[in-house]
Amino acid sequence: MSNVLELCGVSYEYSPKTPFATAALRGVDLAFREGGITGVIGHTGSGKSTLVQMLNGLLRPTEGRVLLRGRDIWEKPKEITGVRFRVGLVMQYPEHQLFDATVSADIGFGPRNMGLSPEEIEARVREAAAFVGIGEELFEKSPFDLSGGQRRRVAIAGVIAMRPEVLILDEPSAGLDPRGRREILTGLWEYGKKSGTTVILVSHSMEDMAHYCDDVVVMNNGSVYMTGSVSEVFSRAEELEAIGLDVPEVAKIAARLRRRGIPLSGDLYTVESVKEALLRALRGEAES
Amino acid sequence: MRDVTLGQYFHASSLLHRLDPRIKILSAILLIVGLFSATSLWCYAFLTALVLLLAAISGIPLRMILKSVRPLCFVLVFTSLIAAFMTKGDGDPFFSFLLFSRLRIEMYPEGLIRAALLSLRILLLVIATGLFLTYTTTPTSLTDALERLLHPLTYLKIPVYDFAMMMTIALRFVPTLMEETDRIMCAQKARGADFSSGSLFRRIRALVPIIIPLFVSSFRRAVELATAMECRCYRGGAGRTRLRTMRCRPADWLFLAVAAVCLAAVFVGNAYLPEPSFMRGVL
Structure with missing residues (x-):
C-alpha cells in the first residue's frame, strides 16, 4: 500500500538559539499509509502534538522533510495553505476555535477559504454535519449555545467540510464523558471507513487505540519509539511499560x-x- | 508569539534578584529622576557607568538585554531625527536647504550631540527599569511591592488592594492569552485562514476568527477564576494576611542609600562640574 504522508529525518526545536530552546522532535522517520486509521500515542511532552502540526505545515521542521504523496510540502512555502486543505488538522479542544454567528457558517469557514461556490459550500456543510451527527435543526443556532460535546463535533465538522485527504485529530475525545468519547470516536471511525480518508488519531488512551486504530505509532521523548499494527505494538507490553505506557x-x-x-x-x-x-x-x- | 522578552522575568540569584522589590522600585524611580535631571556630560557618563554596573551584577545575559531594546529602534531613530533637525545652534549649520522653497532645513553640530544624548537617555531608561523591575523581579512580587508602597493611599479611600489584585491577575494572564492566541491562530490557519496577505481591510477582517474565540475564552476564564477565588473564601483585602511578608534587611536600606547618594551626585555634578566647550547651549 502506498504512503500518503512521510516524514524524513524531521527535527523540530522550539525557540531555537535562545536559552529556552527545547527539542520537540529528533530525527523522526515515519510513514502513514493510505486509508487506515493510525493512532499516535505517547506521554505529555513526547512530541505528539508537534508531530501532527508538522504534517499540515503549521510548523516548519528545523531539519528534514515532510512529504505529502511524495512531494515536499515546503517546496513552495507560499502554497502551504493548499496543503492545509488537503491535510485537515483538528487541534486539541477544537471547540475553542468556533467564532461565526451560526453553526453552518462556522462549519463553512474552511470551504469558504478554499474559494468554493456557495452551493458547493452548502453541500459540504450538510455532508460534514451529517458525518458528525449534527442535525440540520442546529444549523441556524449560535455555536456558543450548544453543549460542549456538540461544539466539539461542530468544530470537527469544520475540518471534515474541507474534504481533506488526511484527517488528523489531536486528542478528539479529551475532556468528554465516556459516552461522548465513544460517539465521537465511532463517528470518526465510520467516517474514515466510508470516505476512505486516512485518519490519524492522537490520544493517550490505550483503550481508544485498541478499539479504533489499525496502526499505532508510539512516541517517546521526541522520537518514534515503536510503530506497527495494533497487535504488534500491544504484544510488546514490557517495552511499553518501560516508558511508562500501559497496555x-x-x-x-x-x-x-x-x-x-x-x-x-x-x-x-x-x-x-x-x-x-x-x-x-x-x-x-x-x-x- | 512565544518570543516576547519585554517584561520577562529571568531567573537567577544575583544581588538585584534578592533585593527587596520595594527598594528596587524606589531605586528605579531615583535613577529615572537622575536621568531626566542630568544636564552635564559628566552626569551622563556617570549614569551610563552605573547602568552598566547594574547590568553586570544582575547576571542577565547581554543578548537578552539587547533584545528588549530592539523594539525601541524606531522611537530612537524618530527622536534622534527630530532632535537633530530642530535644534538651533550658535555656529554655522552643517548644511541647510530649502524644502518647498519655504521650510529651511538646517542641521547644527549641537543638534547631533543632542540627538545622541537623547537616545542615550531613552536607552538607559529602558535598560535600567528592565534590570530593576522586569528581569530581576517576578510580576507577583512587583505588584505586591507596589501595593505596599501605595498603601498610604487607602486612607484617601482609594482601593489600592483591589487594584493590585487586578494587576496581578492581568499580569498572570498575559502569557496564557498569548498561548491561547497562538493556538487559535493555528486552528484557524488549519482551516485555511490567511492572516498575512490581502488589503488592510481584508487583514483586519481576517482577525475576527481569532478575536471572537479569544474573547469567549477570556470571559470563560474570568468566570472560572472568580468562582475558584470565591471557593477559597476571597472577600477582598480586609484582614488578609500574606504568605510572604516583605522585610527590608540592612543591605536593602544600604542599597537605597547608595541610590540616593548617586542621585545627589547627579545634582551636584550638574551644578559644579565644568562643561566641555562643545556642550554649550545643547541641553
Whole structure:
C-alpha cells in the first residue's frame, strides 16, 4: 500500500538559539499509509502534538522533510495553505476555535477559504454535519449555545467540510464523558471507513487505540519509539511499560489468564476479542 | 508569539534578584529622576557607568538585554531625527536647504550631540527599569511591592488592594492569552485562514476568527477564576494576611542609600562640574 504522508529525518526545536530552546522532535522517520486509521500515542511532552502540526505545515521542521504523496510540502512555502486543505488538522479542544454567528457558517469557514461556490459550500456543510451527527435543526443556532460535546463535533465538522485527504485529530475525545468519547470516536471511525480518508488519531488512551486504530505509532521523548499494527505494538507490553505506557486493562487480564494455563487464542486487546476467546476456551473445556 | 522578552522575568540569584522589590522600585524611580535631571556630560557618563554596573551584577545575559531594546529602534531613530533637525545652534549649520522653497532645513553640530544624548537617555531608561523591575523581579512580587508602597493611599479611600489584585491577575494572564492566541491562530490557519496577505481591510477582517474565540475564552476564564477565588473564601483585602511578608534587611536600606547618594551626585555634578566647550547651549 502506498504512503500518503512521510516524514524524513524531521527535527523540530522550539525557540531555537535562545536559552529556552527545547527539542520537540529528533530525527523522526515515519510513514502513514493510505486509508487506515493510525493512532499516535505517547506521554505529555513526547512530541505528539508537534508531530501532527508538522504534517499540515503549521510548523516548519528545523531539519528534514515532510512529504505529502511524495512531494515536499515546503517546496513552495507560499502554497502551504493548499496543503492545509488537503491535510485537515483538528487541534486539541477544537471547540475553542468556533467564532461565526451560526453553526453552518462556522462549519463553512474552511470551504469558504478554499474559494468554493456557495452551493458547493452548502453541500459540504450538510455532508460534514451529517458525518458528525449534527442535525440540520442546529444549523441556524449560535455555536456558543450548544453543549460542549456538540461544539466539539461542530468544530470537527469544520475540518471534515474541507474534504481533506488526511484527517488528523489531536486528542478528539479529551475532556468528554465516556459516552461522548465513544460517539465521537465511532463517528470518526465510520467516517474514515466510508470516505476512505486516512485518519490519524492522537490520544493517550490505550483503550481508544485498541478499539479504533489499525496502526499505532508510539512516541517517546521526541522520537518514534515503536510503530506497527495494533497487535504488534500491544504484544510488546514490557517495552511499553518501560516508558511508562500501559497496555489496555483487558490485555493484561488476558495475559494473566494465559499464564494461569487457560488457553486463549488470537490477538487480545479489546473486551470483545477477550470475551470471544474466553467463550471459545470455555466451550473447548466443556467438549473435552 | 512565544518570543516576547519585554517584561520577562529571568531567573537567577544575583544581588538585584534578592533585593527587596520595594527598594528596587524606589531605586528605579531615583535613577529615572537622575536621568531626566542630568544636564552635564559628566552626569551622563556617570549614569551610563552605573547602568552598566547594574547590568553586570544582575547576571542577565547581554543578548537578552539587547533584545528588549530592539523594539525601541524606531522611537530612537524618530527622536534622534527630530532632535537633530530642530535644534538651533550658535555656529554655522552643517548644511541647510530649502524644502518647498519655504521650510529651511538646517542641521547644527549641537543638534547631533543632542540627538545622541537623547537616545542615550531613552536607552538607559529602558535598560535600567528592565534590570530593576522586569528581569530581576517576578510580576507577583512587583505588584505586591507596589501595593505596599501605595498603601498610604487607602486612607484617601482609594482601593489600592483591589487594584493590585487586578494587576496581578492581568499580569498572570498575559502569557496564557498569548498561548491561547497562538493556538487559535493555528486552528484557524488549519482551516485555511490567511492572516498575512490581502488589503488592510481584508487583514483586519481576517482577525475576527481569532478575536471572537479569544474573547469567549477570556470571559470563560474570568468566570472560572472568580468562582475558584470565591471557593477559597476571597472577600477582598480586609484582614488578609500574606504568605510572604516583605522585610527590608540592612543591605536593602544600604542599597537605597547608595541610590540616593548617586542621585545627589547627579545634582551636584550638574551644578559644579565644568562643561566641555562643545556642550554649550545643547541641553
